[in-house]
Amino acid sequence: MTALFPFDNSFARLPDRFFARVAPTAVEAPRLVRLNRTLALDLGLDPDRLESPEGLDVLSGRRVAEGAEPLAAAYAGHQFGQFVPQLGDGRAILLGEVVGRDGRRRDIQLKGSGPTPFSRRGDGRAALGPVLREYLVSEAMHALGIPTTRALAAVTTGEPVIRETVLPGAVLTRVASSHIRVGSFQFFAARGDVEGLRALADHAIARHDPEAAEAENPYRALLEGVIRRQAELVARWLGIGFIHGVMNTDNMSIAGETIDYGPCAFLDAYDPATAFSSIDRHGRYAYGNQPRIALWNLTRLAEALLPLLSEDETKAVAEAEAALTGFAGLFEAAYHGLLNRKLGLTTMRDGDPALAGDLLKTMAENGADFTLTFRRLSAAAPGSGPAPEPEAVEAVRSLFIDPTSFDAWAERWRRRLDEEPGSAAGRKALMRSVNPAFIPRNHRVEAMIEAAVERQDFVPFETLLTVLSRPYDDQPDFAQFAEAPEGGGRGYRTFCGT
Numbered sequence: 326m327t328a329l330f331p332f333d334n335s336f337a338r339l340p341d342r343f344f345a346r347v348a349p350t351a352v353e354a355p356r357l358v359r360l361n362r363t364l365a366l367d368l369g370l371d372p373d374r375l376e377s378p379e380g381l382d383v384l385s386g387r388r389v390a391e392g393a394e395p396l397a398a399a400y401a402g403h404q405f406g407q408f409v410p411q412l413g414d415g416r417a418i419l420l421g422e423v424v425g426r427d428g429r430r431r432d433i434q435l436k437g438s439g440p441t442p443f444s445r446r447g448d449g450r451a452a453l454g455p456v457l458r459e460y461l462v463s464e465a466m467h468a469l470g471i472p473t474t475r476a477l478a479a480v481t482t483g484e485p486v487i488r489e490t491v492l493p494g495a496v497l498t499r500v501a502s503s504h505i506r507v508g509s510f511q512f513f514a515a516r517g518d519v520e521g522l523r524a525l526a527d528h529a530i531a532r533h534d535p536e537a538a539e540a541e542n543p544y545r546a547l548l549e550g551v552i553r554r555q556a557e558l559v560a561r562w563l564g565i566g567f568i569h570g571v572m573n574t575d576n577m578s579i580a581g582e583t584i585d586y587g588p589c590a591f592l593d594a595y596d597p598a599t600a601f602s603s604i605d606r607h608g609r610y611a612y613g614n615q616p617r618i619a620l621w622n623l624t625r626l627a628e629a630l631l632p633l634l635s636e637d638e639t640k641a642v643a644e645a646e647a648a649l650t651g652f653a654g655l656f657e658a659a660y661h662g663l664l665n666r667k668l669g670l671t672t673m674r675d676g677d678p679a680l681a682g683d684l685l686k687t688m689a690e691n692g693a694d695f696t697l698t699f700r701r702l703s704a705a706a707p708g709s710g711p712a713p714e715p716e717a718v719e720a721v722r723s724l725f726i727d728p729t730s731f732d733a734w735a736e737r738w739r740r741r742l743d744e745e746p747g748s749a750a751g752r753k754a755l756m757r758s759v760n761p762a763f764i765p766r767n768h769r770v771e772a773m774i775e776a777a778v779e780r781q782d783f784v785p786f787e788t789l790l791t792v793l794s795r796p797y798d799d800q801p802d803f804a805q806f807a808e809a810p811e812g813g814g815r816g817y818r819t820f821c822g823t
């Protein structure tokens with residue numbers, strides 16, 4: 326019989342000091358909450374077998390799958406600006422890598438599968454609520470078209486985890502292009518281990534930037550690759566109102582995927598100062614700060630890479646600075662390009678960033694819901710055909726405390742659209758493809774978690790997954806899932822470390 330996972334491991338071939346080999350801890354009474362059958366097929370796996378008792382044993386950590394080489398990776402990281410030289414996978418265990426049907430190599434990792442040598446004071450476990458949040462939000466991000474780690478399965482363990490209260494335990498099977506983080510490089514840099522740093526960089530180049538190997542300075546090319554991916558990723562986050570919530574350097578992926586959905590949340594009413602995480606008291610990781618923090622983290626990566634950039638220290642710093650200088654332009658281009666598409670503009674003119682910026686400012690002053698404003702604008706966009714229905718315009722206006730402030734802006738928008746090529750239908754289709762109707766609204770995610778944890782009711786989880794798998798379609802049967810919460814969702818809080 327063939328193996329459940331056709332593992333083809335490369336990270337496990339790196340030197341011993343990169344990780345601790347450790348098996349998952351067996352759990353009492355595992356039960357499958359959900360298997361992502363579509364993803365399983367994409368990875369070339371057999372979903373029926375994964376759903377069988379044999380699969381459940383592996384997905385819950387009761388049995389080590391054939392070919393797996395379980396390990397917890399070492400990494401360091403800046404947490405809220407403070408450097409911690411040793412973190413590492415304290416509750417995650419990499420089983421190995423598989424090469425999917427698309428030829429892409431992906432990590433298969435269990436999160437919440439028991440203690441590792443990096444657990445510090447933690448129990449190595451995850452509670453059901455955060456596991457369901459990560460499953461749902463990462464899959465929603467994927468459907469929204471945003472680079473992310475994926476969720477292959479969620480299982481309950483049948484064992485309690487002790488947090489502020491006693492909660493049901495769970496394990497998430499996470500799939501990622503890799504789990505190499507900015508903090509992975511910081512781990513070796515902090516130890517002055519240049520050979521470790523080089524081995525990690527070469528591994529990262531092979532996996533994420535193979536063309537960098539041919540560059541004049543491969544390590545600068547790697548740094549530039551990470552900078553480009555992160556600049557584009559953060560622009561995409563802003564485009565859907567995503568707030569990561571804990572952008573520590575150990576939560577920033579070299580592959581450019583969104584990773585670690587601990588305290589993440591989405592904007593309801595637009596306000597760039599929004600920070601939902603209870604431990605983010607100074608708003609370090611607020612919505613509008615994310616580009617600045619990404620650059621701060623990338624600067625830490627560049628510092629870690631200095632010994633590889635050149636043997637001459639002055640030259641190394643010059644290489645790092647030159648690469649980092651590129652961030653602003655890449656981010657601005659991605660962000661303003663996206664904002665323009667959200668407004669139905671396919672060309673870029675000098676005044677466009679100000680036009681978009683003034684809409685956002687008016688939304689902030691008027692408590693307008695971010696997602697609804699842009700989605701409804703798609704229906705209110707004028708074109709070469711008949712004028713938009715008055716109801717469509719009114720649907721946007723009504724989101725603003727002072728609707729006349731929207732009218733003043735909309736006048737400028739219409740004049741700008743008059744200069745655009747293309748048909749009205751094409752414009753609407755473009756806008757609908759970048760302005761989702763459905764995002765994982767915070768109040769819906771909380772209600773879903775409460776139902777599962779308090780009442781063992783997984784129907785809201787399944788329903789939300791269904792709705793969020795087609796975020797750009799109208800889905801009239803699920804219209805209530807597009808609605809904003811009462812009061813713009815301002816009092817919402819998320820909690821870390823669960």
Ligand SMILES: Nc1ncnc2c1ncn2[C@@H]1O[C@H](COP(=O)(O)OP(=O)(O)OP(=O)(O)O)[C@@H](O)[C@H]1O
Nearest residue numbers: 412413414415416417444447448449450585587822
């Ligand atoms: N319950 C726990 N037991 C042991 N270690 C933990 C626990 N919770 C968090 N940690 C560790 O604390 C550090 C910071 O946690 P953080 O919340 O950023 O990550 P995470 O959600 O556990 O994992 P990841 O970044 O892999 O998604 C990580 O090294 C993590 O492994």
Ligand SMILES: [Mg+2]
Nearest residue numbers: 575576584585
């Ligand atoms: Mg983390």
